[in-house]
Structures are given as structure tokens and as C-alpha cells.
Amino acid sequence: MAIDSHIRYLGNDTFEDIALLDAYPLPDFCPVCKKSINPEFILIYFKFNGHQELLCSCPDNKCKSLFFAVYKECPSETSEYSLDHFTPLSREEKLFPDEIYPLSPDFIEIYNQAYVAEQEKLNLICGVGYRKALEYLIKDFALKQSPEDIEKIKRMPLQQCLKKFITDPKIKAMAERAIWLGNDETHYVRKWKSKDLKDLKNLIELTVYFISITFKVSKYSEEMFLD
Structure with missing residues (x-):
């Protein structure tokens, strides 16, 4: 069957399109530029596996990106849909205090790789990356x-x-507790079940x-003192 038969182009202002869109929790931000928006809706792709894809356009003049809001069918007789994820999703980078970059560039790199994994919903493996970054x-x-x-x-553990x-x-107090939870991310049995x-x-x-x-304390202590 031709894919065109599974696509509904939207005009955003017809009664039929408004009624159709009412079945979806509509996006209110752009996953590319991260701004709050009222997107333009272009088409809906009705897939075979209980998923629907809503093609949207960001109206921000500096972005103008196209993105899909991907929905999955709710397990009910109403046939409504819940928002599952966006694609593409712009990856964010975690920023740290200036003092940390020259101290441990590997920490920055490893942490942000784990952060990308988390943004991709790879929640079962990103904790291992955070634990490695901490080390x-x-x-x-x-x-x-x-x-x-x-x-x-x-060489030391x-x-x-x-x-x-x-x-x-x-x-020492914060790092020790971070190690405990980081170790939980690598082990079969979790010790700290109330933490995530x-x-x-x-x-x-x-x-x-x-x-x-x-580092800040050391800097000002060295720079400012009375003879």
C-alpha cells in the first residue's frame, strides 16, 4: 500500500483538522531550539504499529526547523495517543564552573557523553558513564x-x-555518596533503592x-592579603 494513503496533510484551521488534533497532546516547545512555541502542523503519518507521527514546523525566525512529535496509542478504548518523544532532538551540553575545565577535561567529556545517552533515553547505561566521569x-x-x-x-580504587x-x-561527603550511587549503576543488585x-x-x-x-578560595587568598 502506498505511503501517501497513511498521510493526512493539515491546514491547521479546518474543523476536521482541529478535531483530529484534539486527540493528541500537542507540543508547546521546539526540541531543536528549545524555545516555547505554538508550532505549525503540517501532516500526520498514521503508522501500522500503534504510533503516529505529527510533522511540525517551528515558527521562530532563527530556527524554522521541522520536527516530528511521535505518539503511541494509549491502551484504552478511546484510541487516544500519548506523546512519546521528539525527533530530531537537539542535544544539550552540561556546563560546569570555569575551574573544572582545566582541572579535568576528561571528566567534562565523559559526563557529557553520558548526558547525551540520557537525552537519548538510554537510562540503563548512562549511570555507568556518570560513575566513570566521577572517578x-x-x-x-x-x-x-x-x-x-x-x-x-x-592505581588506587x-x-x-x-x-x-x-x-x-x-x-569527601558528597563524593562518597556519589560513589555509592554510581556503584549501584554498575551492579546487578541495587543497595540504595530509594535513590535514582x-x-x-x-x-x-x-x-x-x-x-x-x-579553587576560588585559594585564588582570592593568594591574591588578597595584608603585609
């Missing part, structure tokens, strides 16, 4: 604090490295924050 952050910070112990820090080479109590990926990311962000604070 680079902690070990790079330990190397900055104790450059004479470079080989020991590289992360938990031991944290206890031996990180002295700031706030960094959001908690892991929060703890990593707190660790990053307290590390950046130590």
Missing part, C-alpha cells in the same frame, strides 16, 4: 592536591583514593561545586 574528577583533583603521588593515585587524598569534608539517577547527578554537581569553591 576522573576525583582522581584529577587528588593529583592536583598531591602531584608527588601520581602513580599511587592512578576510587573509594580509597577519596579517603586518603581528599581532605575537604564537604567534597537524578540523585547521582545531584551529588556529582555538589562535588563539582565544592571543588570549584576550593
